[in-house]
Amino acid sequence: MIEFQDVAYSYGGGELLTGIDLSLPQGSFHFLTGPSGAGKTTFLKLCYGELVPSSGRIELFGRDVRGMSRDDIAWLRRRVGVVHQDCQFLDHLPLEENVALPLTVAGRDAGAEAADLKELLAWVGLSKQRGSLPPELSGGERQRAALARAIIMAPEVIVADEPTGNVDWEMSLRLLQLLVELHRMGKTILIATHDINLIRAAKQQTQARVLRIRNRQVQLAGADL
Amino acid sequence: MSLGADLLAMATGDRQADRVVPPTGFTARLTLFTAAAMAFLAVFALALSLATGRLADRWSDALARTATVRISAPMGQVEAQTQAALRVLETTPGIASARPLGDAEQRALLEPWFGPDLPVDTLPIPQLIEVVETGDGYDAQGLRLRLQAEAPGAVLDDHTRWRAPLVRAAERLRLLGILSMALIAAATGAMITLAANAALNANAQVIRVLRLVGARDVYIARAFVRRFTLRALSGAAAGTVLAMIAIALLPGAETGGGFLTGLGFQGAGWLWPLVIPPLAALTAFWATRTAAFRALRELM
Numbered sequence: 001m002i003e004f005q006d007v008a009y010s011y012g013g014g015e016l017l018t019g020i021d022l023s024l025p026q027g028s029f030h031f032l033t034g035p036s037g038a039g040k041t042t043f044l045k046l047c048y049g050e051l052v053p054s055s056g057r058i059e060l061f062g063r064d065v066r067g068m069s070r071d072d073i074a075w076l077r078r079r080v081g082v083v084h085q086d087c088q089f090l091d092h093l094p095l096e097e098n099v100a101l102p103l104t105v106a107g108r109d110a111g112a113e114a115a116d117l118k119e120l121l122a123w124v125g126l127s128k129q130r131g132s133l134p135p136e137l138s139g140g141e142r143q144r145a146a147l148a149r150a151i152i153m154a155p156e157v158i159v160a161d162e163p164t165g166n167v168d169w170e171m172s173l174r175l176l177q178l179l180v181e182l183h184r185m186g187k188t189i190l191i192a193t194h195d196i197n198l199i200r201a202a203k204q205q206t207q208a209r210v211l212r213i214r215n216r217q218v219q220l221a222g223a224d225l
Numbered sequence: 226m227s228l229g230a231d232l233l234a235m236a237t238g239d240r241q242a243d244r245v246v247p248p249t250g251f252t253a254r255l256t257l258f259t260a261a262a263m264a265f266l267a268v269f270a271l272a273l274s275l276a277t278g279r280l281a282d283r284w285s286d287a288l289a290r291t292a293t294v295r296i297s298a299p300m301g302q303v304e305a306q307t308q309a310a311l312r313v314l315e316t317t318p319g320i321a322s323a324r325p326l327g328d329a330e331q332r333a334l335l336e337p338w339f340g341p342d343l344p345v346d347t348l349p350i351p352q353l354i355e356v357v358e359t360g361d362g363y364d365a366q367g368l369r370l371r372l373q374a375e376a377p378g379a380v381l382d383d384h385t386r387w388r389a390p391l392v393r394a395a396e397r398l399r400l401l402g403i404l405s406m407a408l409i410a411a412a413t414g415a416m417i418t419l420a421a422n423a424a425l426n427a428n429a430q431v432i433r434v435l436r437l438v439g440a441r442d443v444y445i446a447r448a449f450v451r452r453f454t455l456r457a458l459s460g461a462a463a464g465t466v467l468a469m470i471a472i473a474l475l476p477g478a479e480t481g482g483g484f485l486t487g488l489g490f491q492g493a494g495w496l497w498p499l500v501i502p503p504l505a506a507l508t509a510f511w512a513t514r515t516a517a518f519r520a521l522r523e524l525m
Contacts, residue, residue: 070442070522077439088434092247104245105440149438 001026001157001188002047004218007056009042016042018216020056024190026156029183029206031199032192033221034213040192043218044161047190048080049073061156078106081150085162087142089134095145096121096130102153117152124148124178140171147178157188164198172198180205246431246448252424256417256453260460260505261467263413267406267505268468268498274402275497276488281395284388290362291384294323294354298378306376307352313375314356319363326353356381413457413505414512421453421513425520432521446517450510457509461502469498 002024009017016039024030024047032040045051046058049065050073058065060076068076089098097104100117121127124144129137137145143163150158160179164172176198183189183206193199202208210221294314298306307325314323326334331350332343365383372379425432428449435445472489490497 074436074439074441077437082437084437088430088437090245090247090431090434093244097244101245101434102438104242105435105438105444153439 001061002190003057003059004046005057005059007046007053007058009039009046009051010054011042015054015216017046017213017218020218022211022218022220024157024188026188027183027186029180029189029202029208030191030211031202031208032190032211032213032218033194033196033199036194038213039216040213041161043213044082044159044190044192047157048082048159049076078102078153079155080157080159081153081155083143083146083150083158083160083163085165087146089142089145091134094131094133095126095137098134099145099148099152101149106153120148120152125174139166140168140174143167143171143175144178147175151182151187155187157190158182160189160191162193163191164193164195169197173201176202242444242448243451245435246424246428246452249424249427252420252427253452253456256420256456256509257460257463259413259416259420260457260509261464263409263416264461264464264501264505265468265471267409267501268465268472270402270405270409271497271501272472272488272490274399274406275490275494277395277398277402279491281392281399284395285392290358290360292356292358292365293382293384294356294372295380295382296352296354296376296378297380298376300349302378303352306378307354309376310354310372310379313368313371314354317363317368317371319359319361321357321359323354323356326355351378410504410508414508417453417457417509418512418516421449421516422520424449424453425517442518442521445521446514449517450513453513454506454510458502458506461505465498465501469495 004020004022007017007020008015020043032043034040042051046053046065047060049060049068052058052066061079063072090101093101096117099121100113103109103113118127118130121130124147126141126144126148129141129145134142134145143166147158147160147163150160158179163175163179167175172195179189179191180202199208199210211218212221213219294310296303296306296310311323311325314320331353334353335343335350365381369381372381432445469490475489
């Protein structure tokens with residue numbers, strides 16, 4: 001599903017990541033960890049086509065990312081749901097329209113899929129906030145809204161960048177529970193986090209594997225994590 | 226997506242897509258005002274161009290194929306030289322007719338300068354002979370020589386000396402009118418591009434979110450293009466209507482003021498200004514579309 005072959009990524013004359021050879025198969029659950037500034041976000045961006053490798057080859061859904069047009073990248077974003085730490089929204093639209101935004105931009109009638117949207121909002125526990133504007137939401141609500149938006153198009157892969165970075169432990173566990181449920185539905189999950197406790201909590205429920213960025217390389221972590 | 230499909234999608238509209246870009250009060254007002262002001266100016270440039278076109282045609286038609294022979298001679302010889310000149314003219318190939326102007330016609334010619342009741346018969350005014358050419362024309366140089374021999378006081382004025390510069394000036398004015406309209410269109414495009422760029426930069430966050438959730442460039446661009454095109458269309462329509470009212474209120478050409486009073490539209494010419502709003506919308510469409518795609522490539 002996502003294949004890295006001897007991938008390196010440089011920025012501003014310096015090499016941020018190098019020699020990455022790995023595969024994220026369909027239905028897998030991976031955490032990505034490493035110190036701040038190690039390149040976790042860069043690695044995630046390579047995974048959903050926001051960045052193109054400086055060298056090597058990345059295949060997303062069997063296609064070389066380097067040969068993708070801007071329209072192809074847009075198509076790719078519909079197959080990879082992304083949750084950012086700062087979860088950006090359109091502040092002038094109510095929550096339900098923000099969550100339905102991927103449907104809108106894909107030309108699908110969000111109104112016709114209102115029942116699914118209602119069910120999704122209920123699943124992430126945001127039924128009451130459906131009419132609220134994003135600035136009125138708490139950190140945890142924003143994270144759950146971002147997750148709902150990321151999965152509304154039923155993507156095959158869900159990539160989350162520090163999804164629990166701005167929420168308390170209780171909310172972190174709730175978000176993790178949602179991601180684990182998605183994994184059980186067959187989704188491929190990749191989460192960047194520095195929260196070891198979150199990883200341990202996940203490993204109690206799933207066969208999650210841990211990738212660690214060390215010396216600009218992404219390696220499979222040992223059993224200590 | 227093709228330009229045609231883009232135009233069609235823009236015309237049909239998409240209520241949900243329209244909502245993704247927040248309303249921008251300042252750029253909206255700026256675009257409306259710019260389009261209205263430019264359309265107002267364009268209507269005047271168009272009126273100028275059409276009026277000068279008519280003027281050039283009128284001068285050209287009225288003065289072409291005509292000439293004047295002026296008999297300046299002592300009072301006692303005027304009649305004899307006039308008859309001699311007429312005989313020469315009647316036998317000149319290329320001249321259809323020649324007739325001496327009567328006192329009333331000469332008085333009418335002088336009236337704008339000297340007022341009515343001019344005693345033409347008591348003044349040493351040259352006798353004028355109106356000459357009408359055939360389609361083939363005549364040999365002006367040969368005619369001058371023959372007139373000089375038969376009627377020494379006769380001077381041939383074939384109008385080309387002052388007709389050509391007048392027609393040339395009118396044609397230049399018409400060209401300037403057309404150039405003005407082109408400049409107005411270019412300035413409209415430039416100002417709408419600036420406003421569109423400002424809107425795109427102000428909405429960089431919106432564009433990032435839209436790209437993140439899978440929006441194609443054409444979708445994002447269309448949200449801006451539709452908005453600016455409709456604003457340009459409505460602003461230009463308002464400016465055009467105001468300018469047409471202003472022109473309709475100008476004094477009529479027949480009230481006798483010369484060129485400036487003829488600055489207006491005549492008959493079907495009143496339909497020409499109606500082309501300006503759609504042209505403004507097309508200019509805005511092209512300018513915003515170009516700016517949007519360039520900004521999208523730079524932003525992401």
